[in-house]
Amino acid sequence: MGWLTAGEGYEIALMEGRVTARAVTGRAAGRQLKTIPKALRDHPEVDRLRRLAEWLERHEAACVAQVDAWMVSSLPVPTALLAGVWPDEAWQGALRDVAVVGDDPDEVGFLRDATTTGELRVVNLDGETVRLTAPTVTLPHPVLLPDLDDVREFAAELGIVQRVEQIHRATWHKPQDLAATATEVRDFAGGSYPNRFRLAARATGLGYRISGGYATCPVRDAGRSLEAAVWIGEPYWDGDSTTGALTWQDENGRAVRLREVGPVAWSEGMRMAAALYAGRTIEEGGNA
Structure with missing residues (x-):
């Protein structure tokens, strides 16, 4: 976001989640200050930006939590919904590079983009960028991926880092020799x-x-x-x-x-x- 006038001789902005100030007059004009000047600490604009930063932090956490819930539940998610929230940076950060599956459960791809027409663009395990136009997609839990080791290896080659712990999530497979009545x-x-x-x-x-x-x-x-x-x-x-x-x-x-x-x-x-x-x-x- 841009710089806002706050008090006499200062401007403030929200950068990387924190309120930052700079002087607009004198020797330090245009220089970003390390701390908020004492004269600005109780300024209404500074307080407004702090509250905005707190809201953005909560919003970002809520987006990650929702994507995690979709993944853990393996519920189908409307493609149009993902495309609709994609322009929001918080949603995009939570969704980028998450593994998704369309109509074919064996075709796994990493989500890279969403278009205004409701299509998803993913990188498949062959390294090709393809479009997903299915009405819904799932964000599979890693225990359901039959070739999880291959998916992890390919993700490492691409340098993929997921905000939502998915492909590198710790998994346990149920033993086959469980007692019939065990609970x-x-x-x-x-x-x-x-x-x-x-x-x-x-x-x-x-x-x-x-x-x-x-x-x-x-x-x-x-x-x-x-x-x-x-x-x-x-x-x-x-x-x-x-x-x-x-x-x-x-x-x-x-x-x-x-x-x-x-x-x-x-x-x-x-x-x-x-x-x-x-x-x-x-x-x-x-x-x-």
Whole structure:
């Protein structure tokens, strides 16, 4: 955005998410200042730009969160919708280089552009730029990509960096030898924290919800809504806390057998459990 007059002898602008000032008179005329001058700190225009910067930051985070939700749910997204939001820099930053699939589920491409006529331009795995005109596209969860290693290798060759963690997202595949009645996974149980607050803080910091004694992660998998949950302790417990078992529940709160958990829900639940376990207290010394 351009420079705005603020006070006598100064102009301000929003650059890289922060308010910047420059002098318009004297020796320093035209020079960008390292800090906002004291005379401008309470100026209405400075305050307006600060509030705009905060809104833009929230908007950018909301765009990334929405694209992540589309990817985790694997729901079809209207092509016209993606083309419509593309001119917005925040949306474009969240969507650029995300892997998308059109009518052919085996044809994966990285989103590079969207036209005013509603077409998407993607780079396919042959390195060719092609147009997607399908009414809807999906942003596939990486666990659903059959050639994920090839996709990752090609992305590295192109120097692709995604704002939304997709192709380099940690994935887990469900074992085939699960017991018919099993409803919980304990691979990441027993991760010790000094108190429940620290464990809950790690969960929320990673973007998970806290519901009662659980850290939870809602997932839509193959048209079915599930919620993965890891026990983190009673809400008001002030002693040591440890991560508990990982389970899945349906929309009615009923436990889902592991054999019935879909690939995306399994992977996202395991990803959450592993991330919570990774933050545990690790003992050092001879008793470790």
